[in-house]
Amino acid sequence: MKEDLKAWSILNNKLEKSFQFNNFASAIEFINNIAIIAEKVNHHPDIRLHSYKIVDISLFTHKHNKITNLDYNLSKEIDKIFMTT
Numbered sequence: 001m002k003e004d005l006k007a008w009s010i011l012n013n014k015l016e017k018s019f020q021f022n023n024f025a026s027a028i029e030f031i032n033n034i035a036i037i038a039e040k041v042n043h044h045p046d047i048r049l050h051s052y053k054i055v056d057i058s059l060f061t062h063k064h065n066k067i068t069n070l071d072y073n074l075s076k077e078i079d080k081i082f083m084t085t
Contacts, residue, residue, distance in 0.1 A: 008075050014046075015059040015071045019082055024052045030085045031055060037077050043070045045078070 008017045021027040031047055034057070038044045046058040057078060059071035 010067065013060065013066065015067050015075055017057050017075070017078075019055045019057070021053045021055070021085070026085060027053045027055050030081060033081045033085060034078055037081065038074065041070070041074065041077075043074050045074065 008015055010016070019027075019030065021030065027049055031049065034045065034047065043061070046060075048056040048058075050056070057075075059067065059074055061068040061070050
């Protein structure tokens with residue numbers, strides 16, 4: 001069963017969250033679905049896949065050198081993707 005490892009938190013001036021899945025394929029599907037949304041809104045998170053089924057997401061608006069509404073909005077979209085993956 002997929003598992004949300006923690007809520008969104010602010011670490012090192014970035015909005016971060018980890019997501020755990022049952023398997024590698026589900027983790028990759030999640031990443032691919034994030035990529036589709038990120039391209040549409042032209043705001044791209046840092047994504048790290050490790051331990052074959054854990055995905056770490058980091059959001060930060062480089063242009064403004066801080067977390068902005070773009071990051072909060074994308075975090076909500078990512079949570080929605082997670083709920084349907």
